[in-house]
Amino acid sequence: MTQDELKQAVAEAAVNYILPLLEDDTIVGVGTGSTANLFIDELAKHKSKFDGTVASSDASAQRLKDHGIPVYDLNGVDQIRVYVDGADESNHHLHLIKGGGAALTREKIVVACSDEFVCIADESKLVKVLGDFPLPVEVIPMARSHVARQLVKLGGDPVYREGVVTDNGNHILDVYNLEILDPIKLETQINAIVGVVTNGLFAARPADVLLLGTQEGVKTIKP
Numbered sequence: 001m002t003q004d005e006l007k008q009a010v011a012e013a014a015v016n017y018i019l020p021l022l023e024d025d026t027i028v029g030v031g032t033g034s035t036a037n038l039f040i041d042e043l044a045k046h047k048s049k050f051d052g053t054v055a056s057s058d059a060s061a062q063r064l065k066d067h068g069i070p071v072y073d074l075n076g077v078d079q080i081r082v083y084v085d086g087a088d089e090s091n092h093h094l095h096l097i098k099g100g101g102a103a104l105t106r107e108k109i110v111v112a113c114s115d116e117f118v119c120i121a122d123e124s125k126l127v128k129v130l131g132d133f134p135l136p137v138e139v140i141p142m143a144r145s146h147v148a149r150q151l152v153k154l155g156g157d158p159v160y161r162e163g164v165v166t167d168n169g170n171h172i173l174d175v176y177n178l179e180i181l182d183p184i185k186l187e188t189q190i191n192a193i194v195g196v197v198t199n200g201l202f203a204a205r206p207a208d209v210l211l212l213g214t215q216e217g218v219k220t221i222k223p
């Protein structure tokens with residue numbers, strides 16, 4: 001199977017995973033990226049079985065609306081039953097790196113409001129140690145150089161993602177050459193730098209389940 005076929009398989013598996021959770025008043029949290037897009041397309045086939053969604057990006061919100069699926073403002077929603085999203089890397093504890101599509105902050109906010117986080121990814125994303133994928137950090141624009149200097153002190157090589165403005169109006173630094181042996185500690189350290197909005201480590205609140213697309217089928221991995 002190609003990588004795209006593996007992504008399609010996990011998108012379908014995610015819908016099958018959440019179907020028993022859906023009731024008339026259920027709100028589904030929806031992530032961002034190519035894998036999440038396939039999930040949205042599969043979810044649309046069941047749009048009569050739940051209330052609506054909260055999206056983690058303007059792009060996903062638009063795709064959901066194009067399918068006729070209601071998208072709610074997070075501030076008007078009490079409870080998100082389940083959040084489904086892709087990742088750039090996952091270790092075996094389901095600590096993740098996310099933000100390759102610059103949606104990390106809204107993703108982390110929606111995860112924080114969700115009862116369960118289902119991560120969907122093809123097998124190329126599962127790693128022993130996080131950090132081969134450069135860690136995205138969303139920064140307030142005027143703080144970009146200051147934050148970059150602090151990230152160098154933490155051992156990384158930050159690179160400004162030129163031309164990218166997040167949905168929140170901020171910039172992204174991609175931090176190369178980190179060997180992330182303690183993801184929870186590094187997530188906390190980077191978030192403590194003044195000017196950082198958030199970073200792409202999802203370790204303090206990891207995924208609850210990883211549906212991993214492999215050549216042997218979709219595997220369900222729990223920490």
Ligand SMILES: O=C[C@H](O)[C@H](O)[C@H](O)COP(=O)(O)O
Binds near residue numbers: 033034086087
């Ligand atoms: O900001 C983007 C998100 O964190 C994505 O979930 C992540 O980059 C994975 O995207 P894809 O499914 O396209 O590999």
